[in-house]
Amino acid sequence: MNHPNFTILFVENPVESTAFYRDLFGVAPVEASPTFSLFILQGGLKFGIWSRYMAEPAVTVTGGGTEVVFQVASDGDVDAHHQEWKAKGMTILQEPATMDFGYTFAAADPDGHRLRVYAFHG
Numbered sequence: 001m002n003h004p005n006f007t008i009l010f011v012e013n014p015v016e017s018t019a020f021y022r023d024l025f026g027v028a029p030v031e032a033s034p035t036f037s038l039f040i041l042q043g044g045l046k047f048g049i050w051s052r053y054m055a056e057p058a059v060t061v062t063g064g065g066t067e068v069v070f071q072v073a074s075d076g077d078v079d080a081h082h083q084e085w086k087a088k089g090m091t092i093l094q095e096p097a098t099m100d101f102g103y104t105f106a107a108a109d110p111d112g113h114r115l116r117v118y119a120f121h122g
Contacts, residue, residue: 007068008048010059011111017049020110023088063112070117075103081117090115 011017018037022028025047031038035051052059072078082096082105093114094106104118 005044006046006048008050009068009109009111009113010052010055010062011049011113012052012062013110014049014051016110021047021049024115063108064114067106067114067116070115072117072119075119078103078105078117078119081105085115085117 009017014033014035014037018029018032021037021039025039025041027039027041029037029039029049035054037049039047039049041047052062070081072081078096082092085107086092091108092105093108094104096103096105098104098121099118102118102121104116106114106116108114
């Protein structure tokens with residue numbers, strides 16, 4: 001079976017979103033233009049930022065319908081990310097909480113895409 005290795009977020013302003021994710025990921029994109037940027041992340045995942053106005057077929061929905069998820073090692077790491085992202089002025093959608101899968105919080109990028117950090121509790 002084929003497994004996906006590339007995720008694309010459709011955004012309002014690719015230049016702004018590229019700067020946001022460059023800061024969040026701590027790596028520069030391998031490709032960047034006014035309408036598209038590509039990051040290659042640890043483990044080989046390709047993460048694209050594409051202008052919602054340039055995509056074909058036309059994009060009809062943006063932000064909030066899915067989550068980009070970051071697994072960390074401990075509850076303390078969750079809290080550290082929460083404080084860091086809050087200090088950056090990111091919108092926090094869910095304060096740190098224990099849920100059925102572990103300790104977590106959720107934030108949003110400039111387009112309302114949900115970003116979740118969690119520590120798994122098995």
